[in-house]
Amino acid sequence: MARLKGKVAYITGAGAGIARAAALLFAAEGAAVGVAELDRAAGERTVAEITGAGGRARFFATDVSKPDQVEQAINGTAQAFGRLDIIYNCAGGSAPPDDSVTRMPIDAFWRNMQIDLFGTFLGCRFGIPHLQKAGGGSIINMTSVMAFMGEIAGFPPRHAYSAAKGGVMSLTKCIAVEYGKDKIRANAIAPCFIESERNKGVLGRMSNSERSLLQTQHRLGTGEPRDVAEAALFLASDESRLITGIVVPVDSGLLAA
């Protein structure tokens, strides 16, 4: 079943983790994928995996916090595949040394804003005109359970990251309201602890008590990148055609407590 047959997707950070899983899944479901990634080797690996499996993908060397690079990557994706239907702003993460408001270096605040919030803004800014041209489309922005919470027990404060992801939620709602008339949908996903390669390292450095706290909070267990990619696939596909302006928690029950 090709749930994205004929569609073209632009996905940021698709060299690793959740975005990589989404790129592989979207391509397997029939989409052509523009892989926008800072790490050239990782991005090219994702493209090789997709094309090796018979799919269509193109790599674009991109820092999502640089307007000219985002514009080129999005225009390049639309040009390579003839249209653009899906924008998945996924690149991001807590940029160290993020900490509490009074402890973090001032620059750490801006670094998180630049990648997580400004990067998402840029993807929407340069992507929306292509979706309008295509007669509509789906935007998926990456937020986090951290946007809903002042802290997660057992984790150090990451106030800049939380604030940036809160901004991503608000921006998503603004876009849903403003561009609904153009048949453009905008939704966000808020994952809990997902065992990406990077987070496997974090898990390995945790004490037994921290790990057991994590398992208690995650009632269905911690997630895999594929768990988030499946939610993104639904939001990217026409199956979610009446859904816009929402945040989908993929959170193992964490926010229910």
Ligand SMILES: NC(=O)c1ccc[n+]([C@@H]2O[C@H](COP(=O)([O-])OP(=O)(O)OC[C@H]3O[C@@H](n4cnc5c(N)ncnc54)[C@H](O)[C@@H]3O)[C@@H](O)[C@H]2O)c1
């Ligand atoms: N993993 C989790 O537990 C988790 C939880 C909640 C939210 N998220 C969010 O999901 C998204 C993906 O997280 P992940 O854990 O899969 O990440 P990851 O660290 O596994 O992969 C991130 C990818 O993005 C790329 N990247 C980093 N900065 C970039 C930039 N400026 N421009 C372009 N590419 C860049 C990296 O090279 C890497 O390939 C992030 O927005 C993160 O905040 C992750």
